[in-house]
Amino acid sequence: MVNAEKSRPGSGLPSTTLTLPSDEPxxxxxxxxxxxxxxxxGYHGTSVRDIAAAAGTSAAILYHHFGSKQELLAILLDRGLDMLVMATEQALDLAGxxxxxRLRAIVDAHVRMHLEAQRESMLGNSELRSLDPGSLRVVVAKRDVQQRIFERVVRDGVRRGVxxxxxxxxxxxxxxxxCTAVATWYRPDGPLVPDEIVRRYQEIALDAVRYHR
Amino acid sequence: MVNAEKSRPGSGLPSTTLTLPSDEPxxxxxxxxxxxxxxxxGYHGTSVRDIAAAAGTSAAILYHHFGSKQELLAILLDRGLDMLVMATEQALDLAGxxxxxRLRAIVDAHVRMHLEAQRESMLGNSELRSLDPGSLRVVVAKRDVQQRIFERVVRDGVRRGVxxxxxxxxxxxxxxxxCTAVATWYRPDGPLVPDEIVRRYQEIALDAVRYHR
Amino acid sequence: MVNAEKSRPGSGLPSTTLTLPSDEPxxxxxxxxxxxxxxxxGYHGTSVRDIAAAAGTSAAILYHHFGSKQELLAILLDRGLDMLVMATEQALDLAGxxxxxRLRAIVDAHVRMHLEAQRESMLGNSELRSLDPGSLRVVVAKRDVQQRIFERVVRDGVRRGVxxxxxxxxxxxxxxxxCTAVATWYRPDGPLVPDEIVRRYQEIALDAVRYHR
Amino acid sequence: MVNAEKSRPGSGLPSTTLTLPSDEPxxxxxxxxxxxxxxxxGYHGTSVRDIAAAAGTSAAILYHHFGSKQELLAILLDRGLDMLVMATEQALDLAGxxxxxRLRAIVDAHVRMHLEAQRESMLGNSELRSLDPGSLRVVVAKRDVQQRIFERVVRDGVRRGVxxxxxxxxxxxxxxxxCTAVATWYRPDGPLVPDEIVRRYQEIALDAVRYHR
DNA sequence: GATGAATGAGATTTCATTCAT
DNA sequence: GATGAATGAAATCTCATTCAT
Incomplete structure (x- = not known):
């Protein structure tokens, strides 16, 4: 069974790698x-057979790797949030x-992640309700961590008068x-490329916290 | 939304316009x-029997009033968006x-609606995918109408140099x-009452469009 | 849903009728x-489809009448024990x-029931383990009632010196x-007819309690 | 039965004869x-994985030792009956x-075996139906052997006028x-120890065959 | 108009068993 | 010899929907 928390301690790999391929293909x-x-x-609209077919295997195989459809969803969302929080913290480390x-850095990380992992983002927004209480608690806690990062950066800026x-x-x-909602309207064939969206959202975010240029 | 029995304190709007009581109770x-x-x-996680039971009737009755579960969802979302757009347009009419x-007025209408009809809002965000293509087109079109209202108000303000x-x-x-996302985090027992959320969001919105006080 | 305990109060029907056909065919x-x-x-070796096919319907119909395969088994065993206890008590009432x-009467009722309802008897002996704890308690309690009847008759005979x-x-x-075990070896095409089995078992039972002729 | 680690106090039989330790642990x-x-x-209610887990190994290992789940059951029941018949015959040899x-001896052996190997006894009573026809024939034949022993002892006593x-x-x-049914009601924490049950059942058995003291 | 029975399709999950390593 | 991955079949149960009454 895959367990998401099996972190690789001591691994020197740069965690910017946004895909965390499991050891088990x-x-x-x-x-x-x-x-x-x-x-x-949606979670309930998707059958285990649908998933297996899309992965090119059988439904029984899915149960060889995951305890249930629920567990698969939980691992899914948990990994996604781990990646989001890690990317955001790393951006902050490099931000000066x-x-x-600093605000530009976390907006960049957050927006970019929700553009690149648009589908995970939509799952994270709509399928929290489909989680069992235990997994929900974990996922909500990690969501809060991300929210606290933004709050901290904004409060620090305010405290320093910026x-x-x-x-x-x-x-x-x-x-x-x-910034999360970009996943709901972004289309790859739309008028703006991700870089440009990031740039514009950085400036609007600075306006929203009253940054005086 | 339908049968929203809460009157809205502090809003000058007559709330009778916001309830669209069906002729058939x-x-x-x-x-x-x-x-x-x-x-x-969720849509797929809810059975017709669940709905009927929650309404105190039987599943067969539901088919007397709606052609299908799909149709019920479509009517649901359509009514919700109608109310949202109507409330926003009405607010604009009264705004001077x-x-x-004008921006304050539509933020008020939009935020308040998503606070009061929190559940419809969440459905509107997550269950568009469950609509048949025809209903989806209608609902997306009405969503766009709402988006255009905001764009128009912002553009007008820019054109006039405000x-x-x-x-x-x-x-x-x-x-x-x-403003839509308030439905995802608002809790009635939280620290802020709707009126206060609206006030703060109005000011942040003005900051986001660079309104110079 | 069929519920076994729906007794027919005030019904003058002679309960010797060993088949209790449900109102719902x-x-x-x-x-x-x-x-x-x-x-x-066996319970686990039998699929819901097997049962439905043997009854000439579909598996879904079974769930229209019974909450689960478990509940069907519980009702089954419960009814069987009700019939056994009722028949035994009635025999005692008529016994003088x-x-x-009195011992002859209850041996007659008990043996005859296990010969006539051979299959229910075998289920009752082997599938108690397949019951949920609640139903198990009920069924075991009724089993004990039957056992107590035999104990009482024997003790009464002893007390009176017979x-x-x-x-x-x-x-x-x-x-x-x-007497219960007759269901495990009786074959309708065997050498003894039920009446003869009953007669012989009555006499052996009297020997076992040391009845002196 | 296999690996019955309890020695039998009060029984003169060497209990080493009752354990048939397999060569392969x-x-x-x-x-x-x-x-x-x-x-x-039950047989069908038990999965191969259940068995393997209870034995501390894997399901695949089970298939190294037994051809199938069926074969395991057949071997199980066959060994149990072998032990029952052997114990009964040995008791008879020593009985004078x-x-x-002689009746006391075989009642002793039979009752004691069903008390000590309560679980095998229950399997033997309920899971004959799960055997393939070939194994069933073998097991039923051995069952009959045991039954014939009892019949012979009783008939001999009758012929000799005892x-x-x-x-x-x-x-x-x-x-x-x-005597077989003791396995269905005996509880180790009940009021009677096996020795006392055996003694009482010996006397009741003698009554049932009209032994005049 | 309202209701309980009916139904075929399909949901999630487990099974006994095999096989490559 | 031992193991984890794989698998097709089948298990229990639920679903949206229809229909006779």
Whole structure:
């Protein structure tokens, strides 16, 4: 059984690698397939057979790698959030000291992740309700971690007088949710490339926290 | 949304316009029940019997009032969007001429609707995928109407030099999506009452479009 | 849903009628079919489809009448034990005062029931383990009732000096279990007809409790 | 039965003859595990994985030692009956010439075996139906051998005028089935120890065949 | 108009068994 | 000899929907 928390301690690999291929190729194929088809049809609208077919295997194989359809979803969402939080923290590490740069960095990481992993993002927004209580708690906790990062960056900027938003937490939430929502409207064949979306959202986010240029 | 029994304190709008009571009380009860249970379990995770039970009737009755489970969902989402658009347009009618007031008005309408009809909002965000193509087209079109209202208000403000957002469409989308997302985090027992959320979001929205006070 | 405990209060019907046809013919057919096929293949060796096919319907229909395969088994065994206890008590009512006659009466009822309802008897002996704890408690309790009837008759005979078994409870258990076991070896085409088996078992039972002729 | 680690206090028989340790310890462990878990859940209710897990190995290992789940069950029941018949015959060999002593001896062996190997006994009573026809024939034949031993002992006693049962075969069956049934009600924490049960059943059996003291 | 029975398709999950390593 | 992955069949149960009454 694949367990997501099997982190690779001491591994020097740069975690910027956004795909975390499992050691077991079949399990990885199943996860990829599940993301694809669940994002389109929803958790309950997707049958185990659908997932297996999309991964090129049989339904019984899925149960060889995952305890249940539920567990597959939980691992899916958990990994996605791990990647999001890791990318955001890493961006912050590289961002230097300027509050504006720091906000730009986490907006970049957050928006880019939701553009690149559009389907995981939509799953994360709509299928939390399909999780068992235990997994839900874990996932919500990691979601909160990400939200706290944004709050911290905004509050730091305010404390240092660089941002003057009167309600830093609300501004942070405003920004986070808008940045998450890119996954709901972005189309690869649309007018804006991801780089440009990121740039524009960075500036709007700075406006939203009252950064005075 | 349908049969929204809460009046909205502090809003000058007559709330009678926001309730669209069906002529047939059973149909209305079914819609209310469907919103309640589908918001929790999703469209595919909700059985026709679940809906009927929550409405206090039988599954067969549901088929007297709606052609199918699909149709019930389509009517549900369509009504919700109608109410959202109507409320927003009405707010704009009463808003006067000042671009800041106009933006404040539509943020008020949009946020308040998503706070009051939290469950419909979540359905609208997650279950578009469960619609048949025909209903999907209709609902997406109405969604676009709402989005256009925000774009128009922002662009007007920019044209008149009151807002200076360099990318009005993106700022409008930033604002709309953030305002929609209140439904995903608002809890009635949370620290902020709806009126206060609306006030704060109005100001952040004005910041996001670079309104210079 | 069929519920076994729906007794018909005030019904003047003679309960000697050993078949209790349900008001719902489909449910009755399913019970009959379940007895037949489960007695041959066991509870877990019998599929819901097997039962439905033997009853001439579909598996889905079974779930219209019974909540689960478990519930069907529970109702089955419960009804069988009700019939056994009722028949035994009625035999006792008609038996008069003589301890020997009373023992003969309950041996007659018990043996005859296990010969006539051979398959139910075998189910009752082997599939108690397949019951959920709640149903198991009920069924075991009714089994005990039957056992207590035998104990009481034997003890009464001993108290009145007609039987002289030194260990009345053990003799009663010896007799009951031997009488129950007729279902395990009886074949309708065997050398003895039920009447003759009953007669011989009555006499052996009287020997086992030391009835002195 | 296999690996019956309890020695039998008060029995003069050397208990080494009752354990048939398999040459292969894994096979023995699998048989022991199968008895344990099948007695609780039945043959069809027990999966090969259940058995393997209870034996501390894997399902694949089971197929190294047994051709199939069926074969395992057949071997199980066959060994159990071998031990029962052997113990009974050995008891008879040691019993001397007196018919009462001989009946006491076989009741002792039979009852004691069904108390000690309670689970095998229950399997033997309920899972004959799960055997393939070939194995069933073998097992039923051995069952008959045991039954014939009881019939012979009773008939001999009658022929010599020590017992006066009018129907020796029926009395023998009455006794055998009652003695077998101890496995269905005996609980180790019950009021009677096996020695006492054996003593009382010996006397009741003598009564059932009309042994006049 | 309302209801309980019916139904075929399909859902998730488990099974006994095999096979490559 | 031992093991984990694989697999097709089949298990229990639920579903949206229809229809006679």
């Amino acid at each position: 079949t399990a990885a194929a199943l996860i990829t397939a599940a993301v694809e088809v669940m994002a389109t049809q 000291d300027d509050p504006a740069d 941002f003057t938003a009167p309600h830093p937490e609300d501004a942070a939430r405003f920004v986070t949710t808008a | 059973t149909a209305a009860a079914l819609i209310t029940a469907a919103v309640e249970v589908m918001a929790t379990q 001429d000042d671009p800041a007031d 807002f200076t957002a360099p990318h009005p469409e993106d700022a409008a989308r930033f604002v709309t999506t953030a | 489909t449910a009755a057919a399913l019970i009959t079919a379940a007895v037949e096929v489960m007695a041959t293949q 005062d003589d301890p020997a006659d 039987f002289t078994a030194p260990h009345p409870e053990d003799a009663a258990r010896f007799v009951t279990t031997a | 894994t096979a023995a462990a699998l048989i022991t595990a199968a008895v344990e878990v099948m007695a609780t859940q 010439d007196d018919p009462a002593d 017992f006066t049962a009018p129907h020796p075969e029926d009395a023998a069956r009455f006794v055998t089935t009652a």
